[in-house]
Amino acid sequence: METQMIINNFILNELAKGRKKTINNDEDLLAEGIIDSLGILQLVAFIEEKFNFTVPDEDVVIENFMSVNALSSYLDQKLAAKH
Amino acid sequence: MSYRYLLHSAIYENALLRPRHPAVRFQKEELTYDQLAKNSAQLGNFLVDLGVKRGDRVGIYMNKNINSAVAIYGILSAGAAYVPLDPFAPIDRLIFVINDCQIRFLITNESRKDNLKEIIEKTTLEGIIGIQNDVEINVPSYSWNQIFRHPSSQPSINLVEQDLAYILYTSGSTGTPKGIMHTHRSGLSFAEWAVQTYQISSSDHISNHAPLHFDLSTFDFFAAAIAGATTVIIPEGITKLPASMARWIQDEKITIWYSVPFALIQMLERGGLDSKNLSSLRWVLFAGEPFPTKHLRNLMKTLPWARFSNLYGPTETNVCTYYHVAPLSEDSDEPIPIGIVCENTEDLVIDTEGKPLPDGQIGELLIRGGTVMKGYWGRPDLTEKGFFRRSMFGYCEDIFYRTGDLVQKMPDGNYKFLGRKDRQIKTRGYRVELDEVEAALLSHPAVHEAAAYPVPDVEGSNLIEAAIILVQGEKLSEDDIVKHLSGRLPNYAIPAKIVISDDFPRTSTGKINRRELQERAIKNF
Numbered sequence: 001m002e003t004q005m006i007i008n009n010f011i012l013n014e015l016a017k018g019r020k021k022t023i024n025n026d027e028d029l030l031a032e033g034i035i036d037s038l039g040i041l042q043l044v045a046f047i048e049e050k051f052n053f054t055v056p057d058e059d060v061v062i063e064n065f066m067s068v069n070a071l072s073s074y075l076d077q078k079l080a081a082k083h
Numbered sequence: 084m085s086y087r088y089l090l091h092s093a094i095y096e097n098a099l100l101r102p103r104h105p106a107v108r109f110q111k112e113e114l115t116y117d118q119l120a121k122n123s124a125q126l127g128n129f130l131v132d133l134g135v136k137r138g139d140r141v142g143i144y145m146n147k148n149i150n151s152a153v154a155i156y157g158i159l160s161a162g163a164a165y166v167p168l169d170p171f172a173p174i175d176r177l178i179f180v181i182n183d184c185q186i187r188f189l190i191t192n193e194s195r196k197d198n199l200k201e202i203i204e205k206t207t208l209e210g211i212i213g214i215q216n217d218v219e220i221n222v223p224s225y226s227w228n229q230i231f232r233h234p235s236s237q238p239s240i241n242l243v244e245q246d247l248a249y250i251l252y253t254s255g256s257t258g259t260p261k262g263i264m265h266t267h268r269s270g271l272s273f274a275e276w277a278v279q280t281y282q283i284s285s286s287d288h289i290s291n292h293a294p295l296h297f298d299l300s301t302f303d304f305f306a307a308a309i310a311g312a313t314t315v316i317i318p319e320g321i322t323k324l325p326a327s328m329a330r331w332i333q334d335e336k337i338t339i340w341y342s343v344p345f346a347l348i349q350m351l352e353r354g355g356l357d358s359k360n361l362s363s364l365r366w367v368l369f370a371g372e373p374f375p376t377k378h379l380r381n382l383m384k385t386l387p388w389a390r391f392s393n394l395y396g397p398t399e400t401n402v403c404t405y406y407h408v409a410p411l412s413e414d415s416d417e418p419i420p421i422g423i424v425c426e427n428t429e430d431l432v433i434d435t436e437g438k439p440l441p442d443g444q445i446g447e448l449l450i451r452g453g454t455v456m457k458g459y460w461g462r463p464d465l466t467e468k469g470f471f472r473r474s475m476f477g478y479c480e481d482i483f484y485r486t487g488d489l490v491q492k493m494p495d496g497n498y499k500f501l502g503r504k505d506r507q508i509k510t511r512g513y514r515v516e517l518d519e520v521e522a523a524l525l526s527h528p529a530v531h532e533a534a535a536y537p538v539p540d541v542e543g544s545n546l547i548e549a550a551i552i553l554v555q556g557e558k559l560s561e562d563d564i565v566k567h568l569s570g571r572l573p574n575y576a577i578p579a580k581i582v583i584s585d586d587f588p589r590t591s592t593g594k595i596n597r598r599e600l601q602e603r604a605i606k607n608f
Contacts, residue, residue: 028320029320030319030320030321030323030324031146031194031318031319031320032146032194033170033171033319035323036589037322037323037349037586038585038586038587038588038589039323040323040324041585041586042585045585057325057353057354057355058326058355058358059326060324060325060326060327060353061324061326061327061330062320062321062324062327065324066320
């Protein structure tokens, strides 16, 4: 739950600033143009800093970055493996 | 055997020749040539019933999907011209374009529904096509189900090849978008040339990466249709994820890829190209802006079996020169040429006074031939300014399009691109090519991308400012870069300020948005 909130807040307040009032956790972030290619880089950089782990290039794929839900379940899985 | 003279003729021909061959694919959906022709005819007949007449404009405003192809060919089948709108453009720009060329109907889908109410209020749109009946909207709306109940034989509309086929809006230098009008003939001239040059056949899988409002997309659809090949539309979301994009090429067995260099550079850097099987790729085509040589060299090493071709041309001329990239030397980052003029066009290089120049001299490139646009929608003044008239033998006139690009013909016959005429600025009385400044910045191994732009100074002249993105993991100070530049550029051409950024603002077509960078710099000045 917490991961979802952190990601949702970052996307809403940083990447979609002024363009969206809310973001649904299963909304398609990419097809709807909420995040562009620059946004992806910022999002990866944010995750790496916030959760202190490196996102390999091969993980930056549609399955993991399609929605807030997809991204947080990817992260939860990665973080659980780390501990 | 019918004579192919309209852009949509090819799909109806292929519906007879290879009815079950896939014409277009998007994710798990596919339309055969038979289905594409039938669906396009149904949309065409529906539009005719709505009162759409030859030459009318119909807009396409949606995220790409399988019906993007139906929309293009359906509108053409009705005798109308299609106007693709950027699905992510600010609403004011959309309203401007719809009013500017008086779009009567808009083909859209659920994804764009939120903006429709405002668009309809501020335009004279007569109806919306592609969504369910909706009480929120004040004009009639029609669903695809309704459309696909119409007759599936091609509407009989008399058209000639000089009829308007599509209008592409680009940002004018004043910031007001201008509508570039292409006819069936100018579109076909380019597509037919491309089919021959790249030997496209029905077994090809051609990627559609560019948005429909970007002229690269006309290759993806029209060249494929002429050859009876398959256009594979890449989902918008995937274009933002290099690793997904590379895997998509593998899974769809793409044989011809066409995009701006940026998409290819992203895949090279973060797409894991090494780990994918991309052996299906036989041509990698790119256009839109120069491909930095050091990245191109790496890409060519990664995909040694593919051939690479640089296509050059303003939207106004489709493609007018091309260069099949020869092996690149290891020790020079010299930009690759834009090549030789296409077989169906004629070139001329003039000086600032309009006098033709001999080969080897630097001047503005002019282009004449079948691929050149009809003009700018509703702007005879701009159209007139865009063309150059030359009297031929005193009894007739040749009309050339002025590209505004500076070129130089090399001894081997290839043109070298030297930048925009208006990218040549004066700083402290010296003439500087901003593209040369960018090339010098890019020649540093740690510089990944570079943009140079003028910032007006207090003395009424210009300072040069530059922004760069470093190669991942590299560290560099402004001083290091200046040191590097001082061996390559005259002092007056070295940027007064160099900003190191994480990424650049980009246009909706993926090019570096230098105007935005410049505006930011002026604000901070």
